[in-house]
Amino acid sequence: MSATPFRFTPTRSPFSWLLQREVVRYLRIWPNAVLGQLSMPLLLLVVFGYAFQHGGTAGGVPYTHFIFPGLLGQCLMTVGWTNGTISIFDARRDRYINDVLASPLRWWEINLACVLAAIIRQLLTGGLVAAVAIPVTGESLARPLILLLGLPAVLLLTAQMGVIAGVYIRTMDQNVSLQQLLVQPLTFLGGTFYSLSALPAAWRVLTHVNPVFYIVQVLRIGFVGHADMAAGSTLALLWGLALGLTGWSLWLFRSGRKLRD
Secondary structure (H helix, E strand, C coil), rough: CCCCCCCCCCCHHHHHHHHHHHHHHHCCCHHHHHHCCHHHHHHHHHHHHCCCHCCCCCCCEEEEEEEEHHHHHHHHHHHHHHHHHHHHHHHHHHHHHHHHHCCCCHHHHHHHHHHEEEEEHHHHHHHHHHHHHHHHHCCCCCCHHHHHHHHHHHHHHHHHHHHHHHHCCCCHHHHHHHHHHHHHHHCCCCCCCCCCHHHCCHHHHHHCCHHHHHHHHHHHHHHCCCCCCCCCHHHHHHHHHHHHHHHHHHHHHHHHHHHHH
């Protein structure tokens, strides 16, 4: 009579453990990781919104209503970038990523856990910004369906940008430099504080190369009802960017070469 071989059956999937680890990583320092991201968009809303509220409207709406979607997009962009870069960079620096890559987890599950953790952090932070700002400004949802269709693309795009950057950066100084020389200019030149029609023709062309511009556009359409671009083309371009970066990110995790360097 042969003995039955022992087969280990985990009570939870490895994916759920990795996702929990990524979320708990920033929840343990939530005053900095979550609440620390609230000050900048709210301060900008007060400074720019109420300082210029007597100067008329923008886009046919009060200026605070006009800039709020852009400030929310800036917040989501910053949080997504920060979470991905720090998480992946720390895992590579501490060689923790080698254990994860050698685990039974599939390469796409590792990528998905990192992206979902960033999205959860974005929803927490963005939700708090909206919860504070909307009652103060009186902002409303003019086209909730557009927001429902566009917000997942915004979250996916910004989260994958952070993950991809985390794979390529080699030092924390590089991360700080990229944030100052790339992320901040993109967010401030993405149409948060002005309409595209106010720019010279050359700047309009450059603005269309900025991915943050489409983030601001879809959020503004959802909250205000209209923006510089039509809803259909904005959604198509935004989802195209999000899926394109997702393909790039998945390729990096499938090859694993940059992650092991």
